Amino acid sequence: MSNLIVHGGTPLRGRVIPSANKNAVLPILCATLLTRAPLRLIGVPDITDVRKILDIFRTLGSQVHMDHESGELSLHHEHTAFDAACHRLPEEMRSSIMLVPPLLARFCVARLEDNVKGCTLGVREIDPHVEVFRHFGAEVERTEGSLLVRRSGPLAPVQHWLDYASVTTTENFVLCAASAPGTSTLTNAASEPHVQEFCRFMQMLGVTIEGVGTSRLTVHGGAELGGGEFRFDEDFHEITTFLALGAITGGDVRVKNSAPENFPLIDRTFAKFGVRVEHEGGWSCARVDGPLKVQTPFTANVLTKVEAAPWPYFPVDLLPIFIALGVRSQGNAMFWNKVYDGALGWTGELTKFGAHVFSSDPHRIVTFGGGELSPAVVESPYIIRVAIALFMVAASIPGRSEIRNALPIRRAHPHFVENLRSLGAQVEWTSEC
Numbered sequence: 001m002s003n004l005i006v007h008g009g010t011p012l013r014g015r016v017i018p019s020a021n022k023n024a025v026l027p028i029l030c031a032t033l034l035t036r037a038p039l040r041l042i043g044v045p046d047i048t049d050v051r052k053i054l055d056i057f058r059t060l061g062s063q064v065h066m067d068h069e070s071g072e073l074s075l076h077h078e079h080t081a082f083d084a085a086c087h088r089l090p091e092e093m094r095s096s097i098m099l100v101p102p103l104l105a106r107f108c109v110a111r112l113e114d115n116v117k118g119c120t121l122g123v124r125e126i127d128p129h130v131e132v133f134r135h136f137g138a139e140v141e142r143t144e145g146s147l148l149v150r151r152s153g154p155l156a157p158v159q160h161w162l163d164y165a166s167v168t169t170t171e172n173f174v175l176c177a178a179s180a181p182g183t184s185t186l187t188n189a190a191s192e193p194h195v196q197e198f199c200r201f202m203q204m205l206g207v208t209i210e211g212v213g214t215s216r217l218t219v220h221g222g223a224e225l226g227g228g229e230f231r232f233d234e235d236f237h238e239i240t241t242f243l244a245l246g247a248i249t250g251g252d253v254r255v256k257n258s259a260p261e262n263f264p265l266i267d268r269t270f271a272k273f274g275v276r277v278e279h280e281g282g283w284s285c286a287r288v289d290g291p292l293k294v295q296t297p298f299t300a301n302v303l304t305k306v307e308a309a310p311w312p313y314f315p316v317d318l319l320p321i322f323i324a325l326g327v328r329s330q331g332n333a334m335f336w337n338k339v340y341d342g343a344l345g346w347t348g349e350l351t352k353f354g355a356h357v358f359s360s361d362p363h364r365i366v367t368f369g370g371g372e373l374s375p376a377v378v379e380s381p382y383i384i385r386v387a388i389a390l391f392m393v394a395a396s397i398p399g400r401s402e403i404r405n406a407l408p409i410r411r412a413h414p415h416f417v418e419n420l421r422s423l424g425a426q427v428e429w430t431s432e433c
Contacts, residue, residue: 007426009398011251019045020232024194026095033102037227101175157182181222192311243286294331309338320389326367352376375399
């Protein structure tokens with residue numbers, strides 16, 4: 001069931017309670033291996049990567065009790081055991097690399113596949129992670145088909161400066177530093193909301209972290225870690241997605257949002273397309289007066305731009321969502337991906353709807369909106385928000401469209417289709433003919 005069929009043209013209306021952020025949940029699940037105390041996590045989404053990590057825990061002998069209906073997870077890693085000779089971490093899930101520090105801390109060794117990968121966003125090296133492991137005193141060697149990471153003594157605290165503000169490398173640094181007795185400092189740390197949520201979980205375990213939400217983190221490691229209960233926030237990506245779906249279909253969608261403080265720049269980016277976002281009483285909604293329209297900048301001889309880069313820039317994962325808005329808006333806009341190589345190659349699929357999109361270079365495209373679009377059958381690459389962006393355009397066009405290979409959506413958004421149906425969308429999963 002990998003394709004999405006949608007009969008578009010229906011304004012979406014109603015309320016949605018979004019799930020937790022995959023990019024917060026996965027590193028937190030990895031971090032749970034650091035403690036032998038029992039843990040209870042609330043709001044764990046039923047997505048494929050979560051199931052894979054829980055399967056790993058079960059294989060290692062951990063106690064795992066997951067209620068997928070309620071999203072409540074109980075974990076106890078008291079009797080967990082890892083054997084590098086037979087246990088490996090799956091390559092199809094990039095978050096596997098964040099299991100290395102807790103395995104190093106508990107068992108002095110970790111083995112993972114040589115080419116861990118996630119969405120097809122271009123070249124995503126693991127060198128920054130290897131550099132972090134080595135700085136803390138681990139040995140990293142390449143064996144046939146895998147990487148072996150070992151430590152012969154305790155991890156040593158370090159001062160480190162990242163080449164760029166990588167989310168997973170920042171989280172791997174914090175995981176290593178938590179097990180290294182002494183004070184470690186990371187400069188050019190990532191500061192996205194999901195990184196902050198991860199740090200709050202580490203603090204709950206008993207790790208002292210200073211500078212959360214900034215580009216400089218100080219971690220005091222070596223303390224014995226405890227357990228407790230942790231509740232996940234709503235995913236700001238999913239909140240934005242459903243707001244955009246309401247706007248692009250001319251509807252009225254209200255989305256639960258406990259952290260509107262993360263949204264000022266996202267709200268201003270919506271405004272560039274004539275969308276007004278309101279936050280009130282723990283809920284957010286997007287309103288449009290008339291058709292979507294690209295707003296002319298004060299400097300009128302330049303294009304309206306959406307520039308995506310590491311937080312606190314506009315989030316790069318949300319760029320496809322706003323490209324969809326640009327395609328449906330009257331006027332022209334430039335979109336600039338400053339993070340990933342080759343992540344905009346999918347925009348040719350938009351031309352199948354009749355959209356006019358010009359690729360300036362591997363990092364920038366220009367949308368020329370306002371033209372008449374028609375339903376189409378399109379192919380999604382293995383990128384979560386691209387599959388959603390193609391769906392958004394299809395949902396805004398009367399008639400039957402098909403988004404093939406839309407399965408990546410299930411990696412981040414549980415009950416996505418069910419939520420859409422509750423808003424009035426005519427959509428269903430289907431298999432290849």
